[in-house]
Amino acid sequence: MTVRTPRVGVITFPGSLDDRDALRAVATMGGEGVPLWHDSRDLLGVDAVVLPGGFSYGDYLRCGAIAARAPLMEELRAFAERGGPVLGICNGFQILCETGLLPGALIRNASLRFICRDVWLRVETSQTAVTRDLAPGETIEIPIKHGEGQWVATPEQLARVEGEGLVVFRYSSHDGVVDDAHNPNGATHGIAGVRNEAGNVVGLMPHPEHAVDPDVGPTGGQPIFASLLESALARTGA
Amino acid sequence: MSTFRFEVLVSLKPGLLDPQGKAVESALPPMGWTNVSGVRVGKHIRLDVEAPDEATALAQVQEMATRLLSNPVIEDFEVSEVAPA
Numbered sequence: 277m278t279v280r281t282p283r284v285g286v287i288t289f290p291g292s293l294d295d296r297d298a299l300r301a302v303a304t305m306g307g308e309g310v311p312l313w314h315d316s317r318d319l320l321g322v323d324a325v326v327l328p329g330g331f332s333y334g335d336y337l338r339c340g341a342i343a344a345r346a347p348l349m350e351e352l353r354a355f356a357e358r359g360g361p362v363l364g365i366c367n368g369f370q371i372l373c374e375t376g377l378l379p380g381a382l383i384r385n386a387s388l389r390f391i392c393r394d395v396w397l398r399v400e401t402s403q404t405a406v407t408r409d410l411a412p413g414e415t416i417e418i419p420i421k422h423g424e425g426q427w428v429a430t431p432e433q434l435a436r437v438e439g440e441g442l443v444v445f446r447y448s449s450h451d452g453v454v455d456d457a458h459n460p461n462g463a464t465h466g467i468a469g470v471r472n473e474a475g476n477v478v479g480l481m482p483h484p485e486h487a488v489d490p491d492v493g494p495t496g497g498q499p500i501f502a503s504l505l506e507s508a509l510a511r512t513g514a
Numbered sequence: 515m516s517t518f519r520f521e522v523l524v525s526l527k528p529g530l531l532d533p534q535g536k537a538v539e540s541a542l543p544p545m546g547w548t549n550v551s552g553v554r555v556g557k558h559i560r561l562d563v564e565a566p567d568e569a570t571a572l573a574q575v576q577e578m579a580t581r582l583l584s585n586p587v588i589e590d591f592e593v594s595e596v597a598p599a
Contacts, residue, residue: 337557338585345582374585381587383526384533428530430587462531 282508285312285322287352287368289343293330294365294485301485302326305501307508314346323508324361324405325352327368329421329483339382339424340370349375361405361507362477363500366422369469369479378470378479379437380429386462390423394494395460397468397482398448401441404475405507406484409499415452416496418482420460425481427463427470437470445469445480476507515564518571519598524584524591525556559583560596568595 284302286309288295299309310322314332319325332343343349349371356362356377364372372378385391396417399410410416429437437443446466448454454466461481469480484497526532534555542550561578565571575593584591 337583341582341585373587381585383530383588386531386533388533388537428588433587 280509282307282324282505283310283322284308284504284508285310285319285325287312287314287325287327287348289314289330289332289346289371291330291332291334292328292367294328294483295330297483298326298328298365298485301488301497301501302505304488305498305505307501307505312348314343314348317347317351319348319351319355323511324363324504325355326485326504327362327364327371328485329366329368332367332371335367335424338374340367340372340374343367343371344374353377356472356477359474359476359511361504361511363406363504364477364479365483365485366425366481369481370424372477372479377477378472379433379442380427380467380470382424382481383426383428384424385422385426385460390421391425391460392419392421393460394419395468395482396448396450396458397445397480397496398452398454400443400446401471401475403441404444404471404478404503406478406500406503407444408503408506410503413452415448415450416499417450417494418484418487418496419493420482422461422481425461425463427467427481429464434464437467438465440473442470442473443467444471444478445482515566517562517564517598518568519596520561520563520571520575521594521596522559522561522575522579522583522591523556523594524559524579524589525554527588527590530588562598
């Protein structure tokens with residue numbers, strides 16, 4: 277009996293930067309990466325979708341605002357509502373917030389500086405499509421590289437996100453301490469990533485696709501992509 | 515059909531830190547203006563809309579402002595009609 281290889285689509289928008297890295301990370305972890313184009317209306321039957329980092333449409337108007345209205349995003353919304361696993365990374369997270377698939381918004385870092393370095397994240401829940409291989413309280417190391425990664429929300433959204441356990445990752449120390457000293461961008465409550473109610477849609481500012489190859493840095497992205505591939509397979513029942 | 519010109523002013527919600535405003539505010543004192551506070555930076559968007567009447571055009575701009583021009587999580591907006599150039 278052969279196990280089917282999960283097919284993970286990676287959407288390229290004008291100005292996407294990390295689509296190739298995301299495709300490579302999928303392949304590195306044993307999946308098949310499928311390039312998708314923003315201006316199409318066809319997800320090509322993929323089992324999961326990654327929205328990669330970059331500066332879609334030059335970040336004009338607001339980060340992710342124009343990309344969120346791209347033709348393929350209507351298909352993505354339907355895919356997400358059917359329970360399809362969706363991972364938004366950095367600009368992809370900004371896009372998911374702009375579509376309303378995830379709560380909150382990303383604004384300029386409190387420091388006003390673009391930040392590019394490795395950070396530690398504390399996993400808050402394993403109840404998502406991308407953290408099933410991780411345990412709450414576990415920490416992973418992943419790079420960030422963003423100028424507008426400060427997650428904020430309305431008071432109502434924040435209460436819901438915290439009350440319903442929708443926080444997936446918080447910036448932390450190596451041993452899981454969440455405080456201002458380990459919050460790189462001023463994000464509310466140190467929030468680095470959130471999920472939707474069903475847990476099939478997750479967005480985060482750090483870049484797991486840059487953290488799967490031990491030859492070039494930390495490997496905190498491996499369990500995230502491994503989880504995503506498992507979720508993709510589970511969904512199709514393969 | 516007529517063409518109506520609107521301005522949409524988009525600003526960060528009052529409670530939110532406005533890093534751009536903060537940066538501008540901190541750049542003013544070295545230039546001699548030590549009497550400035552409360553600087554906020556927003557966006558000004560001008561649109562010419564073709565519609566049968568002003569009310570229709572205004573309603574459309576309000577919807578554009580809600581659905582694309584602003585993000586209700588972090589921003590407020592004001593729409594005003596202005597005289598075409």
